[in-house]
Amino acid sequence: MGEEKKLILLEDKLKDIVAVEKLWSSKDHLFLACSGGVDSVVLAHLLRAAGFSFELLHCNFNLRGEESMRDEFFVRKLAEELNVAVFVKSFDTKTEMVLLGMGVQEAARKLRYDWFSEMINSKKEKGVNALLLTAHHLNDQAETIAMNFFR
DSSP, X not given: OOHHHHHHHHHXXXXXXXXXXXXXXXXXXXXEEOXXXXXXXXXXXXXXXXXXXXXXXXXXXXXXXXHHHHHHHHHHHHHHHHTOOEEEEEOXXXXXXXXXXXXXXXXXXXXXXXXXXXXXHHHHTTTOOEEEEXXXXXXHHHHHHHHHXXX
C-alpha cells in the first residue's frame, strides 16, 4: 500500500474516532503540544490533513543548548508549513528546578502544564472551549505510569 493511501486511511480513522468518541466539535479551539518529536509532528500533519483547525504550543526548556534552539526553529517552520499559529514559551528550567525543589523532568512537566493551562484559560475567558492535544507513544505512557507509581 502506498504512503498516500496509508495517510488517507489514518485521516479517516482520526475523523471517525473524534466523531464516535465526541472528542471535540468544530466549535472547540484545539491546541497541540508540539515538542518537535515524531509523535507530535505526525499528529500535527494528521490534524491538518483531516481538516481540523489548531494551533501549536512549544516549550523551550533551554536544557540542551543549540539542540533546544533547533527544536524551537523546527516547530516554527512546521507551523509555517502547515499554515497554523505557533506559540513558544521559553523557560529557565534550571532556576525553576531549584525554586520548585524538583528534578528536571518534574519541573519541566509542571512548567509545561502550567503554561498550557494559561493558554487554555485565555480562550475560556473569551467564551471559547479550548482543548489540549498531546501525542504519546506506548513507551511514553509506560514511563508516566512508572513515574507516578514511584512518586
